[in-house]
Amino acid sequence: GQNIDQPTEMTATEGAIVQINCTYQTSGFNGLFWYQQHAGEAPTFLSYNVLDGLEEKGRFSSFLSRSKGYSYLLLKELQMKDSASYLCAVMDSNYQLIWGAGTKLIIKP
Amino acid sequence: DAMVIQNPRYQVTQFGKPVTLSCSQTLNHNVMYWYQQKSSQAPKLLFHYYDKDFNNEADTPDNFQSRRPNTSFCFLDIRSPGLGDAAMYLCATSRDSGANVLTFGAGSRLTVL
Numbered sequence: 653g654q655n656i657d658q659p660t661e662m663t664a665t666e667g668a669i670v671q672i673n674c675t676y677q678t679s680g681f682n683g684l685f686w687y688q689q690h691a692g693e694a695p696t697f698l699s700y701n702v703l704d705g706l707e708e709k710g711r712f713s714s715f716l717s718r719s720k721g722y723s724y725l726l727l728k729e730l731q732m733k734d735s736a737s738y739l740c741a742v743m744d745s746n747y748q749l750i751w752g753a754g755t756k757l758i759i760k761p
Numbered sequence: 762d763a764m765v766i767q768n769p770r771y772q773v774t775q776f777g778k779p780v781t782l783s784c785s786q787t788l789n790h791n792v793m794y795w796y797q798q799k800s801s802q803a804p805k806l807l808f809h810y811y812d813k814d815f816n817n818e819a820d821t822p823d824n825f826q827s828r829r830p831n832t833s834f835c836f837l838d839i840r841s842p843g844l845g846d847a848a849m850y851l852c853a854t855s856r857d858s859g860a861n862v863l864t865f866g867a868g869s870r871l872t873v874l
Contacts, residue, residue: 656803660801682859682860683860685862687863692849692868692870693867693868694851694865694866694867694868695804695851695863695865696865697862697863697864700860700862702860737801739803739804743860747858747859747860748806749806749863751803751804752803753801753802753803754801754803756801
């Protein structure tokens with residue numbers, strides 16, 4: 653079966669750096685997405701990786717290793733508004749999106 | 762500025778009383794999706810349309826139906842809601858099939874009494 657694994661919950665301090673990991677086992681690979689979802693709201697797109705390496709976008713960066721079936725989302729200079737769930741999703745060989753259950757990130761002052 | 766609009770944002774219904782949720786988009790995207798998301802769970806794809814071509818996920822219960830009368834609108838009908846259908850229902854669009862970014866609406870939260 654197809655599977656996405658992410659930690660259920662993480663806690664970090666305002667101003668610090670946090671890394672949220674995602675490992676996947678899917679039938680083929682056509683890219684990996686990260687979405688941010690605030691409580692009770694819709695997911696919003698953060699990043700897309702299809703080639704190995706690091707993609708940087710402001711305070712957020714996303715890394716992919718296809719050979720290891722692994723990605724991480726790196727958040728720098730954490731702000732209270734970054735408290736949210738972060739969803740990892742992989743597009744398989746049929747272009748179906750396989751979603752993880754999300755990592756709830758709690759930011760403490 | 763809202764590009765994917767869902768109505769209502771909150772819906773309370775009684776056990777077995779039909780419900781219709783609506784979604785409209787101003788993006789002129791070809792693909793529209795309906796997801797069900799329960800608390801702390803991954804979004805679960807119920808249906809998607811590529812233009813007017815309807816795609817039903819194999820494990821979507823028969824209790825759920827969908828209509829897309831035109832490019833801009835899509836509806837989710839829940840014929841006889843059960844307590845297990847209480848969830849957030851998310852509509853999303855993408856320009857095309859393939860590795861495209863999804864744009865989500867704000868969601869419709871369904872409560873079943």
